[in-house]
Amino acid sequence: xxxxxxxxxxxxxxxxxxxxxxxxxxxxxxxxxxxxxxxxxxxxxxxxxxxxxxxxxxxxxxxxxxxxxxxxxxxxxxxxxxxxxxxxxxxxxxxxxxxxxxxxxxxxxxxxxxxxxxxxxxxxxxxxxxxxxxxxxxxxxxxxxxxxxxxxxxxxxxxxxxxxxxxxxxxxxxxxxxxxxxxxxxxxxxxxxxxxxxxxxxxxxxxxxxxxxxxxxxxxxxxxxxxxxxxxxxxxxxxxxxxxxxxxxxxxxxxxxxxxxxxxxxxxxxxxxxxxxxxxxxxxxxxxxxxxxxxxxxxxxxxxxxxx
Numbered sequence: 001x002x003x004x005x006x007x008x009x010x011x012x013x014x015x016x017x018x019x020x021x022x023x024x025x026x027x028x029x030x031x032x033x034x035x036x037x038x039x040x041x042x043x044x045x046x047x048x049x050x051x052x053x054x055x056x057x058x059x060x061x062x063x064x065x066x067x068x069x070x071x072x073x074x075x076x077x078x079x080x081x082x083x084x085x086x087x088x089x090x091x092x093x094x095x096x097x098x099x100x101x102x103x104x105x106x107x108x109x110x111x112x113x114x115x116x117x118x119x120x121x122x123x124x125x126x127x128x129x130x131x132x133x134x135x136x137x138x139x140x141x142x143x144x145x146x147x148x149x150x151x152x153x154x155x156x157x158x159x160x161x162x163x164x165x166x167x168x169x170x171x172x173x174x175x176x177x178x179x180x181x182x183x184x185x186x187x188x189x190x191x192x193x194x195x196x197x198x199x200x201x202x203x204x205x206x207x208x209x210x211x212x213x214x215x216x217x218x219x220x221x222x223x224x225x226x227x228x229x230x231x232x233x234x235x236x237x238x239x240x241x242x243x244x245x246x247x248x249x250x251x252x253x254x255x256x257x258x259x260x261x262x263x264x265x266x267x268x269x270x271x272x273x274x275x276x277x278x279x280x281x282x283x284x285x286x287x288x289x290x291x292x293x294x295x296x297x298x299x300x301x302x303x304x305x306x307x308x
Contacts, residue, residue: 012281016234023230028223037226044183044201045214048159051181052089055156061096062086063155065146065171066110067162067186068102068139075187076106078209079161080113085215086159087117091126098153099132100146107134143167147174160184160199161208164191172198242278249276 031037055062064086066079083099090097099114101107111132118127135145147170150158158175160168161184168184168191175182176198184195185203195202203211213221254271256263273279 016238019234020227020231023234024224024227027227027230028220031219031223031226037222039210039214039222039225042203042207042210042214044185044203044207045211047181047183047201048086048215049089051157051159051183052086052093052095054181055090056093056095058156060156061098061153062090062157062159063098063100063146063150063153063175063180064159065100065162066102066106067160067164068142068167069106069163070103072103072105072109075162076103076109078212080106080110081212082161082215083110083159084113084117087114088121091118091121091123094126096128097131098149098155100135100142100149101133102135102137102142104134104137107132139165139167143170146171150174150180151178154178155180157181158183160186160195161203163187164195169194169198175199242276242282245278246273246276249273 064083066076069076087097099110101110114132115127118124136142158180160171164186172195182199183201184199185208186192210225213225249271252271253268254275255268257266
């Protein structure tokens with residue numbers, strides 16, 4: 001039976017998954033109950049107001065690029081959520097914005113989101129349809145188009161969030177050459193060092209995904225973020241415990257071995273990692289699968305004594 005592995009140790013994985021769900025739900029309830037949950041300071045997000053204020057004082061636009069996602073995925077949506085907050089602050093100060101899109105679907109989504117932001121602020125008359133632009137769906141044509149826009153408009157603040165590749169340093173160096181404040185984040189680990197070298201603030205790793213919760217402080221988002229952190233701490237504890245148990249196991253000899261969920265006595269030998277109780281806990285036994293082949297009645301049994 002395929003379910004035999006869960007009668008062995010497969011329940012452990014289900015228990016961990018259940019605990020992660022409980023952590024998230026408990027913290028969402030805490031956040032909705034008015035509990036002030038702590039989220040550590042993220043310098044790059046704190047700099048948003050400073051960057052927009054500087055652009056307003058200089059009378060120059062704010063430019064945003066939601067990465068080079070080929071479709072409307074979680075990364076593109078997260079980038080647009082951040083830009084919605086940026087646009088909301090810029091709208092209050094009547095500061096012009098520019099959003100450059102690489103994908104047509106992302107362009108359509110960004111246009112609708114930014115329009116809604118202006119309407120929610122009661123500033124629908126200030127919304128410029130040309131502020132959200134589809135530049136190109138070719139990587140370096142897009143890079144050239146955005147760089148040219150940065151130089152022509154002399155943007156005072158630039159935000160690069162999402163999936164970036166070889167064009168990341170082109171954007172960063174172009175904006176840096178005109179003294180623009182830059183806040184950037186790339187989900188591609190190979191491009192993060194280039195942003196760190198050329199930008200003022202960089203969101204690294206989970207900071208990008210935590211941005212919506214950090215900026216909006218919505219209970220569901222904040223509670224989910226804290227719950228995930230609890231889950232990470234639980235996994236760290238399990239890894240530490242597993243390391244200790246495995247290290248202790250390797251220092252002794254074993255006289256039994258687990259086969260198909262049953263411990264059999266064997267001659268004493270040096271322990272292996274598979275003998276560790278922790279390893280056995282996270283690796284359920286695989287049940288034996290016996291395949292019975294039907295006998296074909298059309299094939300006669302050979303005669304006794306053989307033949308010529």
